[in-house]
Amino acid sequence: MSSSAKSSHENHRNHLLLPKSLLRNQSFPVSHPNPNLDFVDKDDVISDNFRNSDYSSCPHLLQFRSELGNNPFRNLQDCFRVRPLGRASVRREPPHEIVQCGACKQAPPRLYACVTCAVVSCHLHASSHASDLAGAGEDDGSSIASSSHAIAVDVDRAELFCCVCKDQVYDRDFDAAVVLAQTAASTIGSIPGPSPPHHAENMRKRRRVEYKPWTPDLKEQALIVEKSSPLQSQPIRLGESDSELPWGLRGLNNLGNTCFMNSVLQALLHTPPLRNYFLSDKHNRYFCQKKNNVNPSNRDTNNTTNKKSAKLCLACDLDAIFSAVFSGDRTPYSPAKFLYSWWQHASNLASYEQQDAHEFFISILDGIHEKMQNDKRKLQNQGSGDCCIAHRVFSGILRSDVMCTACGFTSTTYDPCIDISLDLEPNLAGSSKRTSAKSNPYIGEADSTNSSESTGFSTLMGCLDRFTRPERLGSDQKFFCQQCQVRQESLKQMSIRKLPLVSCFHIKRFEHSHIKKMSRKIDRYLQFPFSLDMAPYLSSSILRSRFGNRLFPFDGDEPDAKSELSSEFELFAVITHTGKLDAGHYVTYLRLSNQWYKCDDAWITQVNDNIVRAAQGYMIFYVQKMLYYRASERQVAS
């Protein structure tokens, strides 16, 4: 267990962000942990290295490997027996051979077969087997004599055991052999599944991006001074500090039941990659309109038609809002034009009544995509995010595996997703018994301590655990297995193939029942962390766990790449809903410079962390940690 984490969570906050390393002109090596990067706790780095190399093996295993050369486990390769979706075991050819300890003739829970001579011993007699046959080395007891009989394999679990250390040990080649046996068993004669979209290469490249903070050169500085004017902002005294309030904080007027729109806009205005995109003028509304305004000199006398000939572009309207909100003007802004444009885009939602903020969110991202598509090709790979900024920021890829319970054949599909909608647990009342949260028929990860039975309330990670756990499809939903050639009962499991830059979690609090012709709101509290590690929900982790957590590269990721950095997220915005289903109110909490602000339509106030932690989250926004900059308390003029 990570003992180093104890020290790190004390300076929990400061620690998770990337302050100094970004100001130093330093490259950002993700694959090689760099002890000089002081955003990572040094202990973490060291212990990770230590973990991976020193803890998993033992001197006897290493010596065994050096003695037996290249493929030390070759005589085991044919002995793996794999049950579909089950774990591997080790058996010799006579299939119903009774396995028992050579010394005591018992068959206790643990039986170890010596890798060299195939003698089976129980754990009590295993070490004597090793020492008895410890070759012609010095017999002083302390040296490692010939260890060729020190290594055995647990016949029921296909795990290596060092009889001298009396402990389970791990080896890459062995694990590789097990995994190959497992995959061979489940894919005999099958068509290989679709390869993950070719972003795997991009992903690797993206991880190794060298980060350099940008500063304008002399020519650019001159250009900036010439073509722009500085924004004025009055420093406002907040409590004791004389600090300036963050840019981009500005109330939004409620135009009549439009808090659903205001809340989402506030979150988007402070979504780091989106904010950077628009503030960097990547979508200049003047250029866009000019480029697309077909008839600038419209002879039509009707004034309204003329106005409508302006190209409808939600990105342009969003650009206008960014300009207004970051202008330094603190009087509340009315996003009227945006509402108008959105109602033209989503005419089915255009009405004066409270809308669902999540529906609005999806709708405007779709609107931005539609108008901004770089390429009009139909088969736009949304997962890669090349089509528009909305997908570039929010789009991830989900992997869905459907596994035949009879033969283990797995069918895999990939789908882009712009957010993740999570169900709250059905009913917690009365579930005092600690029942297993998962019905894992085979080797899976250790049971999550985040299940609500232990904590008493729902947690975001608990919801994600449930989202990614294998689900048995009903017998009415039998899946046609290509290997079995019949419909079989199957398991379905979701996982995240590619994480988006910004993860939006939508908590399904509004239940609509067509049967009962009623809707209701679930008010139950959901705990969400300020820092979230998505690693356990990645396809690589889920897949690895499905194969018994073997040391084997899955889906092309290198086992020693420090990919954890790209799976860590920081919370930056929470949209909450209070009140009833049809008479409620949306509010957004924003985290800027590690301070929380409540954005309630036109009213911006500062709030304590506790208020946010205790709030009823409806849409929860996280950004990849490496993109999350902690601005200093004082605005540094560059």
Next chain:
Amino acid sequence: MSAPNEDNFSSHAQLSSEFFGEILDSLIVDVASECHRIARLGLDRNLDEEEEELRLSAEARARVTDPSNSSEANGKYVVDIFGQTHPAVANEIFECMNCGRSIMAGRFAPHLEKCMGKGRKARLKATRSSTAAQTRHSRGSPISGYSPYSNSTSTNRISNGGVSHVASDEYSNGTQEEH
């Protein structure tokens, strides 16, 4: 000779408990082996941080519900961080981009709904030609979303512009309007 049933029973019970014991031992070793692997290979989740987050959230909830703590600035009748106060209904005035009229911000959405011909009442409207709509506009009345053909309850409502139902009835015979 002992009663065969009794003997069988006790040896059955003994065997059963032995089998059960072995199965249980095996299950325990399964879990231990899996956890050992996860821990040794560094695949375990950072439970310390997760627990810390849970603890902070529990504390936060306790603090928030404690009435002795100063409550969060609630409601709309507060001073914001910029030192401003705002009315409950936003009173900024701007021009509607659809019809050009001056509208108060807090009433913009209901206005726009009718202005654009959107919304529930408007959706029930049968398709009318745009010239008829223009005509109505030119007669100086506010653009109405009412449909003469609708049988909804909208006939009982009065539009924002104050046009009574009686007046809108006049338009229902649209084909006979004079321009």
